[in-house]
Every structure is written in structure tokens, then in C-alpha cells.
Amino acid sequence: MDELRKDQMEERTGETGENIREMEFPVDQPEQIVKKPSVNIPLLAKWIGVLFWLIIAANIASLFTSENVTNAVPSLAFAGQILNIVTTAAYGVILLKIASESIYYRNSAICCFITAVVAVAMIPVSDDTDLALAIPVVIVSVVVSMIGEYYEYKGHTDVLNDVSLALSEKWIRLWKWYMGTFLGIIGGTVLAVMIPLIGMIIVLGSTIGTMVVSVVKIVYIYKTAKAFRNYPI
Numbered sequence: 001m002d003e004l005r006k007d008q009m010e011e012r013t014g015e016t017g018e019n020i021r022e023m024e025f026p027v028d029q030p031e032q033i034v035k036k037p038s039v040n041i042p043l044l045a046k047w048i049g050v051l052f053w054l055i056i057a058a059n060i061a062s063l064f065t066s067e068n069v070t071n072a073v074p075s076l077a078f079a080g081q082i083l084n085i086v087t088t089a090a091y092g093v094i095l096l097k098i099a100s101e102s103i104y105y106r107n108s109a110i111c112c113f114i115t116a117v118v119a120v121a122m123i124p125v126s127d128d129t130d131l132a133l134a135i136p137v138v139i140v141s142v143v144v145s146m147i148g149e150y151y152e153y154k155g156h157t158d159v160l161n162d163v164s165l166a167l168s169e170k171w172i173r174l175w176k177w178y179m180g181t182f183l184g185i186i187g188g189t190v191l192a193v194m195i196p197l198i199g200m201i202i203v204l205g206s207t208i209g210t211m212v213v214s215v216v217k218i219v220y221i222y223k224t225a226k227a228f229r230n231y232p233i
Contacts, residue, residue: 037162037231039101044159045228047098051091052221058087059214081123089116095152104155111148115141149178156224164227167220174216181209 063069064080092112099106118141122134153175160168184206192199 039159039162041163041228041231041233044098044101045225045231047094048221048228049225050094052218052225054087054091054094055218055221058084058091059218061087078123081119085116085119088112088119092116095155098155098159102155102158104151104158108148108151108155111144111151114144115148118144146182150175153178156220160224160227163231167223167227170220171224174213174220177209177216178213181206181213184209 061080061083064076064083069080070077089112092109095105095109095112099109118137122137122141153171157168157171160171185203188199188202188204188206190199191202
């Protein structure tokens with residue numbers, strides 16, 4: 001009898017031990033698979049960082065060519081034009097270097113080169129130039145520049161999908177703001193012909209919005225470069 005009780009206790013003890021082991025070490029747990037980004041992280045970290053500094057240089061060029069600065073120091077106007085052409089062309093070159101990661105970058109680079117060529121063609125233009133010739137050239141330049149911005153924003157959105165989805169979505173929203181301010185300037189200008197006060201208010205608000213978008217773009221470029229620099233490889 002004692003031996004029978006002993007065997008039953010050993011069987012119960014063995015079953016309890018197995019249950020404990022199953023609870024402590026669950027089996028058939030699926031392993032978490034970390035998705036590897038489909039883009040070249042070091043390449044993007046390096047060259048998007050360069051884009052950040054080129055945007056700073058481009059904004060300095062815009063300051064040199066602004067009406068207030070030009071009136072105060074006329075010699076800065078030509079320097080601003082040259083700096084603008086150089087930064088625009090350099091921006092296109094950098095976009096081509098990362099075009100392997102998104103075709104949108106290549107399209108944006110082409111627009112940068114076209115804008116630079118138009119800017120070179122506009123250097124001889126003076127106040128005495130026929131407006132019928134100058135205005136169409138300026139309109140073409142603005143449209144090409146806008147298309148280039150679209151492709152660049154799309155490129156940033158594309159490459160960030162596997163790195164920072166939140167930042168990728170911010171680039172989409174920024175493009176919508178960019179288009180909104182651009183259309184606001186056009187709509188306000190047309191409306192100013194019929195209702196001058198309201199039209200001018202819309203143009204002023206849209207112009208301020210455009211400046212805000214430009215600042216936000218600089219911030220997002222910096223954050224994009226930082227996201228790639230800090231991404232664990």
C-alpha cells in the first residue's frame with residue numbers, strides 16, 4: 001500500500017512539474033520579424049543633410065533678391081541671382097544622387113535644372129524688357145518649380161515609409177498646405193480686381209502662409225535627415 005501511494009504521489013508531482021514548465025516556458029511562440037527598410041539609409045542620411053544646408057543658402061539668395069534689399073544695396077541683386085542659380089542646380093545634383101531610392105527625386109531634379117536654366121536666361125532681363133516676353137517666362141518658371149516641389153515632397157514621403165511613417169505623412173500634409181497657399185495667392189490676385197480689399201487680404205494671408213510652409217520645409221528636411229542618421233542599421 002505504501003508503495004502504491006508513493007507511485008501515485010510521484011505521478012502527481014511529475015504532472016505538476018510539467019504544467020509549471022509549460023507555464024514558465026510557453027512553446028510555439030512566433031518570433032517578431034523586424035522589417036528591413038527597402039532604402040539605402042546611409043546614402044539618404046548623408047545627402048538629405050546636404051539638402052538642408054542648400055535650402056538655407058537658397059533662402060539667403062531670396063533675401064538678396066528681395067525688393068527691399070535690392071533698393072538698399074543694388075549690387076546684392078546680381079549676387080543673389082547667381083547664388084540662387086548655383087543652389088538650385090546643386091539641389092538638383094543632390095536629388096539625382098538619391099534618385100536610386102525614389103524616382104520622384106529624379107523628376108524633381110529635372111525641374112531644378114529647368115528652373116536654373118530659366119534663371120540664367122532671366123539675368124539679362126531689365127526693367128526695360130518687354131513684359132509680354134518676361135511674364136510668360138516667369139510663369140513657366142513658377143509652374144516648373146511647383147511641380148519640382150511636388151515630386152520632392154513625394155520622394156520624401158516615399159523613402160520615409162519604412163523609417164518614420166508619422167514624418168512621411170507630415171510631408172503629404174505640407175504639400176497640401178503648399179498648394180493651398182499657392183492657389184490662395186492666385187485666387188486673391190484675381191479677386192482683387194473685383195473686390196480689392198478682400199483680394200488683398202487673401203493675398204497677404206496666403207503670402208504669410210507660403211513663408212510658414214518654407215520654414216516648416218526646412219524643419220522637415222532636418223528631421224528627415226536626422227531620422228535616417230539615427231535609424232539603427
